[in-house]
Amino acid sequence: MMLLSLILLPLLGAVLLALQPRLGAKGAGQFTMCWAVLALLLAGGLGCPVMSSREWSLPWIPDADIALRFSLDGISWLFLVLTGLVTLFAVVASLLNGKGDRAYFALILVLQSALFGVFTARHFIPWFLCWELTLIPAYLLIRLWGGTGAPKAALRFFIMTLGGSAFMLVGFLALQLAIGTMDFDALGKLAANHQLAGGLEKAFAFTGASGHTLLTCVALAVFLGLAVKLPVVPFHAWLPAAYAEAPTPVTMLLTGLLSKMGVYGLLRIFLPVFPEVLPSIAPLLSWLAVATVLLGAMAALAQTDLKRMLAYSSVNHLGYCALAIAAAAAVQTDRSALAAALSGTVLQAINHGVIASTLFFGIGILESRSRGQRGLNDFGGLRAQTPVFCGLFGIAVFASLGLPGLSGFVGEFLIFNGAFALTPAAAVVSVAGLLLTAVFLLRMIRQVFAGPLKPSLAKWQDLGTAERIVFGIAILLIAIPGIWPQLLLQFSNAGILELLDLLSPLP
């Protein structure tokens, strides 16, 4: 019941906002901020051991084994807390930059509700409903509050994600027809006993295709839906425009949370449901992941718009998650390497969520101080004028390029550790991505913060108190898991071990 109330809480907030027509933008923002704090506390509280009820289920169409089933484990909990944090962060950023009005904040809350659902649903139907539900507020937030190119970018984002989802839906409906269930855990158990391919072959005998082929098609369809969201090359083309055109707090949500839906889906749904066919599609996934890593980094190198550059940087960073998933798909015999790859994926997803939204928060500060400028060459020498901002932003940048001691490193270390043992060639090629990341991020630091101060920036104020507090907390959230990764891993490890048992059962 607690879980259900968490999922519904933001929705309730949105309804309350809708019922207050006379509430101004600022009031709405403050209300939303309080509401987001409440959601964060509730999400955090669900992780306490005393909370025993972490499962909520309602049989909906029992004949077809359809149930609204939500359940919480350590990995889900980490994503819930991330959702709570980044949403709060984005709301505060909107408040500080004076962005948004009542509808804007209500939509953010709706989005949060849907995300809570995505990260906890254990049956395809409720999961898919929430998955699709994220799309509408995200679309509207980009479309209505974004830059000049927003309508087109928003529509692209919407249609591409929807197109991917359609394939995913078909895939799962095929499973429903053949197997009779769309419950992730039930499917996982059947898959571990190698029953999915057989079931599909029997149900679709008229096609004459083998069960393996059919299951491969289904797996690819599901992968497509998840890959668009992550995104994996070549399904990424919607992303730079959407990230760049969205208002910056919404970009924080897009990169911090929406992209994590893809990672989460790959980790919690794709891997456990399709182990029978994973090895045969793993090479494809591997090379797509490598392409994502390299293309993201190379394209970032060519950008002069800071938001587009960081957008491609996000592609690059999530490419490492894809790399780890592909590695885990390729070989399932080396348990410790699998554990490294999967734990690394969780860490990378969570930490990237915090780091990337912090970076975009910094860009938002640049934008609001410069009235919307965000070109690589629009600034210069800011470190002399705004040393605190530069210092904090610099820490986030170094976290992003994987400096040890900050949170980005451990995830990447584990991912490469696993990927190198399982798919060495892909891992070796992807290391170039780590190098290129340093090149474009340090170039940004140099262009924006170093050199002589541009005269037009001489009147800039350094961060105000509120900005300092928010930025400081974000930096703490980056530094602490870097020094103490066990803080996150202790929650994910039980889930990782379960996944390991599904993928690579102990003899």
Added chain:
Amino acid sequence: MVETLTPHLPNLLWWVPLLPLIAGGIIALLPDKHGRIASKLAIGALFVSCLIALAALACSLTPKEVEAFAPVTWFTFGDVALKVGLLLDPLSASMAAMVTFVALWIFIYSTGYMADEKRFGRFFGFLSMFCGAMLMVVLSNSLLLLFMAWELVGLASYLLIGFYFEKPSAAAAAQKAFITTRVGDMAFFLGMIWLYSQTGTLLFYDGGNGLLESGALASLAGATTVGGLSVSAAAGLLLLVGAMGKSGQVPLHTWLPDAMEGPTPVSALIHAATMVAAGVFMVARTHPIFANGGGLTVPLTACAWVGGITALYAALVAMAQTDFKRILAYSTVSQLGFMMVALGTGGVAAGMLHLICHAFFKALLFLSAGSVIHGCHGEQDIRKMGGLSKPMRRTFIAYAIGMMALSGFPFLFSGFWSKEGILHSAQTWAGGYGPFLLAASAALLTAFYMTRQALLVFFGEPRKPGVHHPHESPSVMLIPLYVLAAGAVLLSLIATPIWPWFEKWIEGESAVFDGGALSHGLGLIALSLGIVTVGVGASWMIYRKPSENSNAPDPLAGKLGPLWNFLERAMGFDALYEKAIIGPLAFFAGGVDMLERMLFVPLMGMAEGLIKGFGRLTGATDESGINRGFNSLCSGLKQRASSASRSQSGRPQAYLRSIGLGMSVLLILYFWLSAR
């Protein structure tokens, strides 16, 4: 005293790196106006670190087994616990003592040198972090912890080289240093995970299960990989590339001369105790992997040759430089090459001895250079100096000691013995005379260019146009010079062939006083003497009477012609990289961006059109009512979905369309199935 300390060491040792790191963290939070507090905090923290490190050194003096302190679990993933820990053996104890001691005097010197700096406190924060990270490198018992600290050393050097960030050249140098060393770091990273995936541990010593112990080494030697290399050889080569980046070996050396953009104490720290020493130290630490399998292993051979080539290359380039600090920078590159030769041909002891002696005299030389530059109001061009031995007598004496140690003046100076040791091991190396010849020629050139520098800066008459009213530096800057000078001389006592205490200690044996040892190595000592005499003599002949005019060309420039220009431009590496790497990279990035615009975006447009079209089609089918009587599953789904979207957006059509798309496919399947 040693007995009472030993049981506390495992806990105390952590504080050696942590104190400076914590001091750096606190200083980062201090406002700029509290600069003096910051400097006291940094010096105090390092002083305590230094005391602990010296105590640890005292504890490690008695020969015993390697002392690996109980490693702690850093984190757990799956069933695997990843452990890190610290290690005390002669190698780490000597390095920790050297780093804290040399750095402490550099810190003290900096309070004088940087006195007028606006961001005085910030400077000490970065210095503190730099030292703390380096100490972690040195004391780590885990390749992973070493790598992490190694990267932090890189960050600190980035911040310090770019300390004057308003200067575009400083910002560029900082970026270049970080990225060039990161090229090496990525090789190191790969080597590390390779070792881990092969052996399942990254601890160096772990009661027989460590990476550098027999079990893991045997497994590394047993596994072969591409080109018939054993995994230990391949990983060793990768580690070597990492060390080459950090220690400025050709071809990854280009960042080191540019690192001069940082304040002079930073140069002293980078070139002596921290940063560049990290690379050599890492090879020394992982030497069992390099030497795994015995005999002439591939990574050791590579190490010897890379070192030899670097030693000669940098010595040649140093001959033709005119910037005081740049000459010293190239001499560092060259001396690091010597250390690599030593590690490749001889072993850990010879390389480490030179590393430690070099740390003392190179810190001394850089601090003297700082004193000279300080006294000359920021002038760095040696052609504009001259005759400085009179106004700056004290600086001159300190410089002279450092210069003679670096050039290898016989007997009294540590540099002579450590270099002699390297030449000895290179000469007796089984892999041929190549590295020996390279190193011997480099030694000759070292004596040559250092004599040139000394003559041009301190002797003769002041040149015109030149420096006005040079003055001596304050004693807070001079005292560190004399302490380091004393070290540069006294270290020679522990390193002679008669009593090779250091070598034996590193190798875990006791040294015996053996007067006869001198006679075995007499030939080589004579050769060393000859090399120094020829180098100094030749330089004396050419530069003893320099032109009074500071714009006059170098006497050698006319004789060497275009070759001189080639050397002056450091053999064109920077230009080559600009053409061969940076240009193509930008071009390639542009190409990828083009690919995005010309291929992926249009492709997406097509997909978009397709989806829209299909949506319209199925929307029409949907409305005509085919789906009436659909089974409960689908209608439930549809109602749910459409009501959800209608209530949320003003534009439900698009949403409906996609659901329709999925529905219609399902529908086709459904009819197909029921028709059979």
